[in-house]
Amino acid sequence: MAAVSDLAFDPWDPAFLANPYPAYAELRERGRVIRFEPTDQWLVPHHADVSALLRDRRLGRTYQHRFEHEDFGRTAPPAEHEPFHTLNDHGMLDLEPPDHTRIRRLVSKAFTPRTVDRLVPYVENLAGELVAALVAAGGGDLLTDVAEPLPVAVIAEMLGIPESDRAQLRPWSADICGMYELNPSEDTAARAVRASEEFSEYLRELIAARRKDPGDDLISGLIEAHDEGDRLTEQEMISTAVLLLNAGHEATVNATVNGWAALFRNPGQLAALRADHSLVPSAIEELMRYDTPLQLFERWVLDDIEIDGTTIPRGAEIAMLFGSANHDPAVFAAPERLDLTRRENPHISFSAGIHYCIGAPLARIELAASMRALLTQAPTLTLAADPERKPNFVIRGLEGLNVRVG
Template structure:
């Protein structure tokens, strides 16, 4: 098998992070699965394989429902990381059946389509207010002025977190999500542990308040949710709330700024969108595909699998490259071209299988709301300065996106 080390794939190289898509094309040309020694992972770059493995029960987000760390050939996390893992390991995203099935079923009783629809007016009003302030100021940072505050406010509103308590939510989320990068440093781990403790302590107090005085919010719904006498534990509620915030706004924030940066680089497509706002739903899907907010998703091999004649043993880790899958020429015609009229768009930016993003409908509402507000209120929005990429590879975003609104 050809080594990956001689390819341009390097998650710690700023040039690769700036534009990983040529390296992905090289990976796809090399084969269907390649071992990457620096992270000891098997890279899967093709859409068909990624889509199939996301649904394959021989792989899992965790292995601890079947094996101890020792039995699986892995080393237990250091004790000082325990608060992060307690928080992370009780969330749906990192559980497998039967626990995943039970928790997702209970969460779904509170996180209903009606709950999401009830938020739609709030989302549109908030997006309009944020964009109006940006226009009034003549521009600013699209990241901090619109992209970040919108989903954070929406998730906080849904959970019932008072406005006065919302300032730490984004920093807590950013610090926790640092652990999802490849080989995070001890400094990153220490920040994630501290944020895990602080966020958990806050939510524990809020849950206690809602037990005494329930409201119409999601936390009250999670407390009330039951199925044949089964309820969520306090830790499962805390982990669910953190997951909804982290997953529910990290992708939306980065999809917003990645999307507008792509539009600024493709002025013909931006002009078409400005001329026809009915393109917004298709634009949201295409921008999620074109520059994928979550580039890589990991699975443990619970039972030996074979991909294109290569045996991957139990205990190995598979890294499914969402960004590569979304640019696979076997599925997408001319994938390097941004096409807001693309009709057949089976991107996997929201994952697939049992871990398909439960918040995808809400994310789509938020993305469409902010895009529509910007198109309506800021038709002369232009790029003010070349943005810088965040150094992260897995969660793909920008440090900021400086824009101007030209008065006409």
């Protein structure tokens, strides 16, 4: 087992955050599971193991469907964090069957392929307008001018959140998502709690309004969704709406800026994409693999498991390294090379198993719309300044991406 002191894996080191992939290669060489004391977790860096563990029912996003905190060898979260955990723990992402199965089935009745397909003209028109404004200005910050407003507006439109209320959604989401980083600070927790309270209260009022006056939106659909008399509770609707907003734009925002930063670093690939727009679908998959927006996904060990002769006991936490799995040479030929024509690309950026991202089709539509708009309207787009990496590990993104047109 590797000692912490001689691991290059350091999720708080700016040099590591700038480029974690060499450290992942070292982890894969060290073995299939590595104990990491600073976070009290077992790191899993190989694609085959991550893929299998995402489907392994001996692991769970929660343990509270089977164990009390004390029985599981864990302590309950601080009471002052309760608003965050009430919001977080009633969402599909942090539930296990049977609750997960019931809620996902009900949400799927509202979040249908037809619902997503109906949004395509809206997504493409909005992407075109945002890029046109960027071009008219001669450039700007691709993050704030295109990458953020597009998916936030799309999921808000889908949920039925009025345009006048949308400005507060991104700050709420950013504060809540801070709790998903490793060992979040008390200041981070306080911001997440405040955002959870404010966002929940806003949605409670919106749900009440939709009960009186239903519309053709996802909130109304969640209210109406039922199966054999079963319905979502109000808290489940609130948690679902927040999850869809947070997951529905965080990955898309970061995939957009990470992807374009990677294209600027690989001018040959960018030139090939500009010459052949039919590469857009495979380019999106490759960029999601190449610089993964969600680097780590956690699971609790509900029953002892064994990985390569090492027993991981019940009560332990496993950290599956998506970024490492997506660069595993056992699965991807020349994984450190950006190849927009890559044919076999079983990346796990959208997870797998029962927690596979329900919004993956929508994310792909948004990424394709913004990429095509930029390729068409800004064919000479260039990087105006070296981007600064956000000081986050789990959710990987940039502070901004300043670009120039012409």
